[in-house]
Amino acid sequence: MAKTLLDKVWEAHTVSELPSGQTQLFIGLHLVHEVTSPQAFQMLGELKLPVLFPDRTVATVDHIIPTHTQTRPFDDEQAETMMREIERNCRSFGIRLYDRASGHQGIVHVIGPEMGLTQPGLTIACGDSHTSTHGAFGSIAFGVGTSQVRDVLASQCLAIKKPRLRRIEVNGTLPAGVYAKDVILHIIRTLGVKGGVGYAYEYAGTVLDRMTMEERMTVCNMSIEGGARCGYVNPDQTTFDYLRGRELAPQGPAFEPAVGWWRSMASEPGAAYDEVTRLDGSGLSPVVTWGINPGQAIGVTERIPDAAAFAADERDVAVDAYEYMGWKPGAPIAGTKVDVAFIGSCTNGRLSDLREAARVARLGTVKPSVKAIVVPGSQAVARQAEAEGLDEVFRTAGFEWRLPGCSMCLAMNPDKLVGRQVCASSSNRNFKGRQGSPSGRTLLMSPAMVAAAALEGAVSDVRVLLGGSA
């Protein structure tokens, strides 16, 4: 019988079937960061257990790290304590730590792929829900909690139930000014934030086939926002070309056999899916969220929907969103004034994102009323962007060019909204209070749309700015 990639990766990594009905699944790569690991290391110490596969475990620092200074100790004592904790834990448990001194530091979901650690056919775990990003390579990648981080440190395994599988095909050709971010926001808008609960998403179709790896990462990154346990794209020539020559990918004579195995892990024609959803990419327009979850999204030329437009179980959340955001159904989203523009995050902090945003930034200057920051996803992204002069493009236009980290996506560092500020953000969550102010407001959109909002001081259709038509 024809198998899916999920079937094959699952079989290859199954250690045993547990009495609980879960699978004991071997984890090929464990990514660790400073926020969800200290308690796990502490529990490991209390149990007097070592890290079972330290060479399959890699750590970095991203969530709490300031983006305005390299100076240690950090001004924030709690952040400094967390930094020292991960340094100490990595030393005592024998784990590689990519800190700023390494030149490889960055958001955990940016550095894994760019170093070649993330490869097709792997199982990956990390104490972060956006671990689904790595599925872009045809890996099965799970975000987990701290107790499960402990489990993986101790046993290199997870106890987990195999999810059901939904194939999502996006066919057609994306219009100019419409990006991977718009595709995934459209998918979540269509299937809902609960639509993926209990599922893995397999993304396919001609739109995905033509996407670069960075674009596929943006799509897979937000699988969790649709409720899915993970999301992936089958590996193809685009995947193999991306990995060739990466520092930690198979080298020299090992590369072709690796490609052979990677290719063999892809879903086969005729494989069975629990659900199939087909969407048209040709008719998409730039998408902007208007509410308090990523499913509350509309095209930039649309109006905020009326409560009556929602299913019964989404209506109360819509009403809650009108109140929190402070606007009324029927109002257009375009023209909404923004106070802050944030370009960065594991969703959209890669080189191609910065290039697209810079293309827009070249067209004008940031409105004086807007605070605009660009936070590259990693030190490697920053180096490449600087080599291309993108940092100067942004600075000239009035954006601040920062050091790599998660920054204002979740505001665990000093980058926070203040009061009821509205932020045009290339990140992944518009939850209440997400960007550091309990009453702050987030509008999710593509990096190019964020740049457009920064120049105009309001939500604007980037297609118009780029000389096309809405």
Next chain:
Amino acid sequence: MGGLVKVQTVTGRPIPLRGNDIDTDRIIPARYLKAVTFDGLGHAAFFDERFDAEGHSKGHILDEPRFQAKGTRVAIVNKNFGCGSSREHAPQALLRWGIKALIGESFADIFFGNCVALGMPCVTASEAEVAALMAAVEEDPAHDLTVDLDARTATYRGRTYAVDLPPGVRNQFLQGTWDGTRVLLEAGDRIHQTAQRLPYIRGFGK
């Protein structure tokens, strides 16, 4: 690792937490994640929903006088509770506030798994049953609610509500095998055997 801790019933005062798609950023804002332990998180549960910028109570249900019972608590929630961030700080905060079990229409996957790892059952009930139970509790919250995982029931003031959870997870609680590390390490050499079968570990081309 201590002895097996079986969870068959959880009994305590109920507290309804109404709303669909309540995300873990709301359950615990990110600034409370800046710590190297889970200690003291109970006070931070739903902090920004409970207090304004000056620290004054907004009258959230967690702070309503009639919901201030001591001891074990059982939360009743709606759909997709715990969506968003994987932060285990969310169930840890609820646990430290006193919530030892949840009854809801549905739960987000990662949140559900985190709760299992802490020995906190999340059981599901139909929309109608959850609505009826919430109404009964809001009418009079001053009684104990019992969730019985063996019988798959919740009982409040003499009325029994049907609840469910996946059979395997139910067995984990009933047998006390919800401690992941212990169960996983029992596989011993099979973990290494599985690893050695994988070409990316054995070495490609070998």
